[in-house]
Amino acid sequence: MESTAVRVEGLTKSFGATRALDGVDLEIPAGTILGLLGPNGAGKTTTVRILTTLLRPDAGRAVVAGYDVVEQPQQVRRAIGLSGQYAAVDENLTGSENLYLVGRLYGLSRKAARSRATELLxxxxxxxxxxxPSKTYSGGMRRRLDLAGALVSAPQVVVLDEPTTGLDPRxxxxxxxxxxxxxxxxxxxxxxxxxxxxxDQLADRIVVIxxxxxxxxxxxxxxxSQVGGERLQVVVSRPEHLPFAQQVLADVGIAEPQVEEHVRRVAAPVSGGTKALVEAVRRFDAEGVELLDVGLQRPTLDDVFLQLTGHLAEEETVEEPKKGRRSRRKDKNEGESA
Known part of the structure; x- marks a missing residue:
């Protein structure tokens, strides 16, 4: 396999008047995880559908595992595994039968398909x-079975489209x-x-879309690092101490403090983090102000996303439009021609 497993250049796709993708570029080195991060409707699933040959781009080029997704779709399909947003399992089949079926569809012998199913289970x-029967499985079990199905062929590239949507923390x-x-x-x-x-936990690199x-x-x-330095945050024990806390953080910080009155929290960006922390604590001690919590925090990806887009990651942007009969027929024909 090449050192670059996935390369995307200038990918565009429109649905009627709505442009779902507008010149997306991506590169994923082999043996790494790329996190494609964005809110609902940002274009993530459209990108996945193109990379997995389920949808043709209007313009641009995508190469997966060395194969062009438009010119060599069959080779791409043999080289990838896909787990979509919703578990794609046959609820009337057992877990073993689901994986055996996938193995046979990939061309494995009966013996090899049974062995692979047992291994992945x-x-x-x-x-x-x-x-x-998989219809008796919990949501988490069906998700694990779906992920196992994506690995039956030991693919070079695994595409996971929001794989933990709907799962509990465990x-x-x-x-x-x-x-x-x-x-x-x-x-x-x-x-x-x-x-x-x-x-933040999984990706070697992140692309925000x-x-x-x-x-x-x-x-x-x-x-x-694009957001800036650390933030000093304090929580005071008494509401009447909020004005003093706001003044202290205004003095040691580099921007206007943010005050959350309902939780008695004040936060502000600072430079020279530890020095600012020590100075703030000294002033609170001198004034006899009790702190329930105090600490330095690095920016989070939430901060990054809010600064880059002006809205939170969970907010929806432009949805991929609902397709009518004509659009569905066109996409079906595109899939057949692929």
Missing amino acids: ARFKLTEAAER GRLDTWSMISELVADGATVLLTTQYLEEA DRGRAIAAGTADELK
Whole structure:
């Protein structure tokens, strides 16, 4: 496999008057995780559909595992695994039968498909439920089964489209662990998510996409550095101490403090973090103001996203429009021609 597993250049796609993608560029080195971060409707799923040959771009070029997604779709499909936003499992089949079916569709022999199904069921902690219909599985179990299905062919590139949507915290942590294991085994992962913490935890590099455009790229630390330095935050024990706290942080900070009266919290960006912290604590002690909490915080990806886009990551932007019968027929024909 080439050193670059996925390369996207100038990708555009419109649905009627709505431009879902407007010249997106991406590059994913082999054996790494790229987090494609953005709110609902930003263009993440449209990008995934193009990279997995389910949709043709209007312009631009995309190469996955060395194959052009438009000119060599069959080769791309053999080289990738896909887990979409919703678990794509047959609820009337058992967990074992679901994975066996996928293996046979990929061209594995009966013996190899059964062996691979058994291996993946064990890896994803589904052995005890292997012979139960998947309709009896919990949401987290169906998600794990779907992720296992994406790995049946041992793909070079794994595309995960918001893989933890709808999972509880335990299921999300388990999925994060599984994604990390994929990369440790040599796979390359494209992870789309609107969960900033998820991108922070998993991605080697992050591309922020908003309204169909890639507006920033870098490591989590590089993106956070765009916001500025550290923030000093204090929580006072008594509401009447808020004005004093605001004055102290205005003196030691480099911008106007933010006050949250309902939780008695005051925060402000500072330079020379530790020095500012010590000076603030000294002044609070001298005045006899009790602090319930005090500390320095680095910017979060939430701060990055808010500064870059002007809105929170969970807010929706332009949705991909609902398609009528004519549009659906066109996409079906495109898929067949691919």
